[in-house]
Amino acid sequence: MTVAGRVTRLREEFDRSFAEPARVLECETVELLAVGAGDRPYALRLTEASGVHPDRPVTPLPTSIRALLGVAGFAGAVIPVYDLAALLGHPVPRRPRWLLLAKGTPPLALAFHELDRHLRVPLADVVDGADPRGCLRGMVRLPDGHRPIVDVPAVRELVHRLAGYRSVPEEAR
Amino acid sequence: MAEGKDPLRYFRIEARELVDQISAGVLDLDQGGGPEPVARLLRVAHTLKGAARVVRQKEIADRAHAFEEVLIPYRGVDVPPAADAMRELLRLNDEIAARVAELEDRPKPPVASGPDEPAPAPAPAEVVVNPRAVTADLDELLDAVGETTARMAPLRAGCATLERLHRAAETLADQLRTGRGTTPATARSAAERLAGKLGSAGRRFTDAVDQMQRELDEVRARAESLRLVPAGSMFTAMRRAVRDAADAEGKRVRFEARGAGVRMGAHLLGPVSGAFLHLVRNAVVHGIEPEPQRLSAGKPAEGTVTVEVERRGRHAAFRCLDDGRGFDLDALRDTARDRGLLPSGAGPPDDAGLLDLVLRGGISTSPSVTEVAGRGIGMDAVREVAARLHGDVRVSSTPGAGARVELVIPLALLSMTGLNVESAGMTSTLPLDAVRACVRLSAQDATTAAVTGRIVYDGGAAPFLPLAEALYAGTPVPESTGVGAAVVVKGEAGLFAIGVDRLAGTSALVARPLPDLARASPVVGSVTVDAEGNPRLVLDPDGLAAEVAGGRPAGAGPAAAVAPLPILVVDDSLTTRMLERSILESAGYEVDLAASGEEALEMARARRYGLFLTDIDMPGIDGFTFVERTRADPRLAGVPAILVSSRAGAADRERGRAAGADAYVAKGEFDQERLLGHIRRLVVRS
Numbered sequence: 001m002t003v004a005g006r007v008t009r010l011r012e013e014f015d016r017s018f019a020e021p022a023r024v025l026e027c028e029t030v031e032l033l034a035v036g037a038g039d040r041p042y043a044l045r046l047t048e049a050s051g052v053h054p055d056r057p058v059t060p061l062p063t064s065i066r067a068l069l070g071v072a073g074f075a076g077a078v079i080p081v082y083d084l085a086a087l088l089g090h091p092v093p094r095r096p097r098w099l100l101l102a103k104g105t106p107p108l109a110l111a112f113h114e115l116d117r118h119l120r121v122p123l124a125d126v127v128d129g130a131d132p133r134g135c136l137r138g139m140v141r142l143p144d145g146h147r148p149i150v151d152v153p154a155v156r157e158l159v160h161r162l163a164g165y166r167s168v169p170e171e172a173r
Numbered sequence: 174m175a176e177g178k179d180p181l182r183y184f185r186i187e188a189r190e191l192v193d194q195i196s197a198g199v200l201d202l203d204q205g206g207g208p209e210p211v212a213r214l215l216r217v218a219h220t221l222k223g224a225a226r227v228v229r230q231k232e233i234a235d236r237a238h239a240f241e242e243v244l245i246p247y248r249g250v251d252v253p254p255a256a257d258a259m260r261e262l263l264r265l266n267d268e269i270a271a272r273v274a275e276l277e278d279r280p281k282p283p284v285a286s287g288p289d290e291p292a293p294a295p296a297p298a299e300v301v302v303n304p305r306a307v308t309a310d311l312d313e314l315l316d317a318v319g320e321t322t323a324r325m326a327p328l329r330a331g332c333a334t335l336e337r338l339h340r341a342a343e344t345l346a347d348q349l350r351t352g353r354g355t356t357p358a359t360a361r362s363a364a365e366r367l368a369g370k371l372g373s374a375g376r377r378f379t380d381a382v383d384q385m386q387r388e389l390d391e392v393r394a395r396a397e398s399l400r401l402v403p404a405g406s407m408f409t410a411m412r413r414a415v416r417d418a419a420d421a422e423g424k425r426v427r428f429e430a431r432g433a434g435v436r437m438g439a440h441l442l443g444p445v446s447g448a449f450l451h452l453v454r455n456a457v458v459h460g461i462e463p464e465p466q467r468l469s470a471g472k473p474a475e476g477t478v479t480v481e482v483e484r485r486g487r488h489a490a491f492r493c494l495d496d497g498r499g500f501d502l503d504a505l506r507d508t509a510r511d512r513g514l515l516p517s518g519a520g521p522p523d524d525a526g527l528l529d530l531v532l533r534g535g536i537s538t539s540p541s542v543t544e545v546a547g548r549g550i551g552m553d554a555v556r557e558v559a560a561r562l563h564g565d566v567r568v569s570s571t572p573g574a575g576a577r578v579e580l581v582i583p584l585a586l587l588s589m590t591g592l593n594v595e596s597a598g599m600t601s602t603l604p605l606d607a608v609r610a611c612v613r614l615s616a617q618d619a620t621t622a623a624v625t626g627r628i629v630y631d632g633g634a635a636p637f638l639p640l641a642e643a644l645y646a647g648t649p650v651p652e653s654t655g656v657g658a659a660v661v662v663k664g665e666a667g668l669f670a671i672g673v674d675r676l677a678g679t680s681a682l683v684a685r686p687l688p689d690l691a692r693a694s695p696v697v698g699s700v701t702v703d704a705e706g707n708p709r710l711v712l713d714p715d716g717l718a719a720e721v722a723g724g725r726p727a728g729a730g731p732a733a734a735v736a737p738l739p740i741l742v743v744d745d746s747l748t749t750r751m752l753e754r755s756i757l758e759s760a761g762y763e764v765d766l767a768a769s770g771e772e773a774l775e776m777a778r779a780r781r782y783g784l785f786l787t788d789i790d791m792p793g794i795d796g797f798t799f800v801e802r803t804r805a806d807p808r809l810a811g812v813p814a815i816l817v818s819s820r821a822g823a824a825d826r827e828r829g830r831a832a833g834a835d836a837y838v839a840k841g842e843f844d845q846e847r848l849l850g851h852i853r854r855l856v857v858r859s
Contacts (some may be wrong), residue, residue, distance in 0.1 A: 006564060059708045060599065062644050063696040066833070071691050071708040078700050080691035091801065091831040098729075106689035114422045163690045 011114055028123040032140060034113030034147060035098070038085025041147045043119070043140050044100060048128060048152035051101040052115065058099075065162050069111055079107045082149070082159050102152050108159060110152070134158070181276055184228045188273045189223040192266075193409070195240070196443060199266050200412040203259055204427060205598070211247045219246070221269070233272050234484050260420070275786075314395040316798045321388035327381040334373050341367055357816050359530050390704045394681035398436060398588040404482040404489075405433025407446035414450050418457040425464065425475040432482030436588045437489055441562060445491055445580065448554040452493040452578055460497030460576055472496065484587065486607075488564075491580045492828050500570040502527055528568045556578055561632040580748065587684045587699065591711060593659060593677035597641035600709060601679055603660060607714040609668060610661040611676055619656040619672060624846045626671045632662050639672035642850055643696045644710075664718030671717060684711045723853055737856040738783025739763035743773040743799060744817075745791040753786060753817075760849050762856070770794035774802060782812050783857040789818035789825070797832045804833035813855035817848075 002007075031046040053074075058081050060070040067086035071078050083096060087110070096111035121140055126149070130139045135158060136153035159165075175777065198214040222237035230825075243261050247254050254262065294701050345363050346354040408430040419426040461467075461476030468474055481492040501591065544745035552568075555578060559566045564582035591602035594610075614622065622628045627635040636658050639656050656672035685697035698713025744750045747768075754764045765780070767773035771793050775784065785803065789796035796816050802811040813835040830838045836851040838844075 039504045040839070057705075057707045059710060060644075060699075062690060065692060068691065071688065073702050073706040073708050076702060076706065078631070078685065078688055078691075078702065080688050082690075093835065094827065100338055108690055130769060159690055165689055 019103075029120045030123055030126055030140075032119040032121060032149070033100075034119055034142075035084075035100075035112045036097035036116060037088060037096070037150075038090030039111040039113070040085075040088075041116070041145065042084075042088075042112075042136075043147040043149045044152065046118075047150065048103055049100050049104050049109060053099045053101070053146070054097055054115075056099050058095075067162065069095070072109060074101065074107075074109075077107060079109050080163075081109045081111050082155075084109045084112045084155070087155055087158055088150070102156055104153065104156055106165070108156060112154065181228055181230075183231070184224055185273070187224055187274050188230075188233065189277070191217050191224075192270050192273050195221070195266055196270065196413065197409050199259075199262050200416060202254065202262070203416055204412075204782065205284060208251060210595060211244055211251075215248060216239060221297060225580060226757060230272070230276070233259055233269055236265050236269045236272070238271070265418070302577055303716075310395065310399050310537075314392065314399065317388065317392045317395050321392055324385045324388055327377060331374060331378050331381065334370075334377075338370055340373060341370075341471075357835065386704060390680055393704065394588075394683065396587075396681040398681070399586050401436035401586060402439045402442055404435045404442065407442055407449070408433060408480065410446065411450060411453050411480055412647070415453050417455055418454045419461075419476075422458055422461075423463075424457065424460055424461055426476050427477045428453070429477060430481075431479070431481040432484075434482050435482045435489065437584055438586050441489070441580060441582060441584070444558045444561060445582070448558040448580070449480060449491060451554045453480065455497035456493060456497065456576070460495035460499070465769065466498075484584070484589070485581070488581050489584050489623070491582075492577060493579075494575060494577045496575045499572045499574060499576050500528070500568075502570070502572065524570075528570065535559060540589065547688070552578075558582075583686070589682060589684060589711075591682050591684075591701070592660065592679050593709075594671075594673040595641065595675040595677050596644060596673045599644060600703075601640070601644065602680075602709055602711045603662065604711070604714065605679055607662050607664075608660055609663050612659045612661065612670070614656055614659050614672070616655065622659065622670075622672060623656065623844070626846065628659050628661075630668065630670065633668075633806050635668045635670045636673060636721045637670045638850075639670075640712075640719075641674075642847075642854075643671070643694070643717060643720045657849075662714050662717065662827050664714050665722075666718060666722070669718055669723065671723045683712070694720070725793075735858050737762060738781055739765055740784045740786055740852070740856065741765050741767060741773060741776060741782045743767045743770060743785065743787035743791070743796070745769060745788065749788065749817075756845050756848070757786075757852070762852070770796070770799040773799060777803060777809055777812070778806075784852060784855055785812055785814040786852070787814065787816060789816055789820060789829075800829070800832040800834050810855060815848075815851055815855065 021039075026158045030115040033046060033049070033052065035042050037046055051074075056072045056074075058070040058072045061068060069081045069083050073079075074080050076128045079101070081099060084100075085091075094113060098112050099109045100113050101111065102108045102110055110129070111134070118141070119142070125136055126140045127141065134136055135151055135154050136148045137154065138149045139146045195214065195219045198210055198217060202214065218237045218240045222234050222241070223238060225231070227235035240262060243258050243265070244254075247258070306338045315579065326379055341363075345360065345367065349360055349365075376505060409550075411430070412428045415426055417820070426786075444578040457476070461478070462470070462472075464474050465475065477496050479492075479494045481494070482489075483490045502524055509527065555566050558564070559580055559582070562582040564580055567581075568577070568581045570576040590596045590605040592605045592608050593600055593602050610630065612628070618628075623639060624635045626637055627634040629635075654674050656676050657669040658676055659672050660676075661668055661670045684701050687693055687697065687700050693710075695716030696712060698708045698716060699711045700708045703709045704858045707742040740757055742750055742753045742757070742764055744753065745768055746749075750766050750768070754766060765776060765782070767776050770787075770791055773787065774786070785797055787796045794802070797819065800814045800816065803812065803814060810833075814828045814833065815836045815838060816834045817838045819840045826837045835855050838848050838851065
């Protein structure tokens with residue numbers, strides 16, 4: 001295609017994008033991150049995260065909590081980093097590369113090894129189901145196999161228990 | 174005012190500052206006297222008078238004038254102002270302060286206030302920290318910014334040099350391409366010259382960037398510390414409270430303050446100063462005896478009330494001391510009995526129990542209620558502040574010698590100077606005020622110190638621990654260059670030393686508490702953010718002291734320690750088993766031996782162990798598997814495991830960590846003391 005042809009096509013697409021009404025998705029979807037933690041595939045709900053960051057230096061802490069990797073800096077704030085694989089009960093072969101900031105308070109980052117891809121799947125492909133260990137909730141059916149979905153609030157609960165954290169009423173702070 | 178321009182905008186700021194100076198100056202005069210404070214006060218009052226006239230604040234100008242009139246007779250003479258004059262100065266000071274405060278409350282000038290209406294004296298329940306108090310800090314910050322900007326010049330010059338060198342390189346490349354105007358020899362020497370120039374330009378760049386980095390660190394630390402207020406900002410109001418109470422009681426009382434430079438968040442200082450205003454008043458009214466009584470007790474006629482502020486690790490301690498009569502314990506006992514606060518049937522409470530009652534409120538330390546104190550409010554206020562700020566209060570009293578109230582609160586943000594140290598690849602920071610000395614260690618000194626756990630310092634032997642062992646307690650210590658220096662630190666129980674690889678200079682920093690979910694060993698006191706935005710650990714001297722003392726709380730001797738559970742040694746080599754047993758037994762541990770992983774698993778399920786010490790390469794299940802299986806067994810998962818192996822590679826260490834081992838000791842660098850250090854720290858005690 002000539003350059004002029006491409007320019008024309010891009011221009012038409014640009015104009016059309018304004019002319020067309022906003023598209024409505026026919027079915028409800030869920031946005032997920034396909035990740036690898038401790039060499040196992042998992043999915044995380046995007047709505048339960050407030051950010052994903054690669055290769056952030058983590059300062060190790062002397063601690064008795066095995067899953068607590070240390071603390072990392074995010075825009076001037078110091079945030080504890082927990083190893084997702086360790087929290088899910090897998091031995092940890094390598095230091096994870098990715099950090100996911102979990103929604104909620106107090107601040108918490110979960111570290112995982114691989115970020116495979118971002119997914120938008122129809123709600124029908126998500127199978128609900130409780131997990132005996134309590135940190136997973138349901139599975140997502142994907143062409144390359146099923147992935148358990150990590151229940152980030154439940155993981156947060158586990159971290160709170162490990163750290164002996166009890167929430168303080170707002171007025172007492 | 175129709176234009177919306179506020180003519181008092183600048184006056185308000187200036188007046189506030191001048192009033193602060195007058196307030197402090199009057200109190201100085203009250204305690205010291207002499208020509209210097211008088212001259213200073215006159216200058217300040219005169220400035221205020223002039224400024225007030227310019228903006229037509231007649232009331233302030235008139236009072237400043239009256240203030241000058243009172244002072245003028247004392248100019249240049251070494252006679253302290255008479256009591257009446259002093260009282261008049263204080264009154265005028267209050268009136269001026271009230272008028273200035275009024276201007277701040279109502280930005281528009283007052284419309285219909287009677288000019289002769291006396292202003293109410295300010296009753297500071299809580300000290301409002303003057304925003305102008307940060308002026309000096311702002312100046313320092315600006316200096317630091319200026320300094321950093323100045324570092325740009327070499328970089329700019331460097332850019333020009335680089336451009337020149339770039340052109341030279343292009344010319345050379347052209348010459349080489351066309352082969353004209355150059356011989357191989359001249360081209361080579363031109364290239365060498367160019368390389369040399371580039372090298373030195375590069376070095377200058379590196380230096381300039383390093384320097385800039387340091388300056389920027391400084392700027393950031395200063396900017397951060399602006400969020401904090403010096404404790405000294407609350408002393409003026411306290412001095413004034415002491416002065417007023419003493420005046421009302423007809424006593425002579427000197428106020429002393431220490432720790433003005435300790436900085437903390439204004440949200441802490443405000444409530445504390447409010448409570449301490451009550452305490453100092455109480456001390457004057459009920460603590461300090463009347464002059465004749467003091468003289469007959471052999472005390473100086475003038476009483477002393479002292480307020481001390483001190484930073485202690487991640488806490489701030491505020492103390493109010495007086496040299497008065499102490500609490501009347503008998504009267505307290507009677508009051509407590511009358512109010513039914515003592516449990517029936519119990520004997521009379523001891524002194525500590527009584528003071529505890531005072532602290533819990535309900536009874537006052539004062540025999541009578543007066544205008545300024547005696548309603549138990551002082552103690553209530555301190556208690557309330559302690560509860561609000563998650564602090565602790567301690568009260569003590571020596572009859573006839575004085576009383577002491579101490580409030581200790583945790584600090585959220587803390588400005589300090591830190592000594593940065595590198596250890597096993599990690600930089601951490603020690604509060605410089607706890608550091609007594611730094612000693613360079615040769616490799617041999619370092620080994621001796623690590624083996625004996627002691628270092629000779631100042632004619633004595635201080636306990637010694639390599640910092641890496643404290644920082645990586647329970648996990649494998651990364652490879653490092655080895656200990657090259659010892660930092661001698663003062664802890665609660667005396668001096669101790671930590672071994673670090675390298676000292677990395679000092680820096681100003683703001684320390685903040687560890688985040689809620691980051692539960693760390695007590696070795697870490699707080700955390701700061703370095704220039705790259707990454708967290709850096711700030712070590713806690715007391716936590717380190719406890720770790721150096723072997724993880725036992727300071728003061729607990731070995732006899733007090735609980736006996737460790739036996740240790741299970743797993744190794745297929747008889748020699749190693751015996752060697753390890755002799756090391757462990759001579760260190761006082763009970764030892765069981767297993768020759769294989771299978772045997773060890775069986776034994777581990779049959780007896781409670783305090784630690785597993787296992788080889789990796791064994792026939793049957795290897796050490797990694799043994800550790801993994803014990804971690805998977807809820808009954809054994811809590812028993813720490815140490816891997817000992819001839820494999821020293823990073824991959825094996827990582828695998829050991831992954832399996833769940835708490836430490837990894839390479840046989841090649843087998844070091845009894847290091848092994849025992851790990852064991853002492855990890856072993857489970859019954």
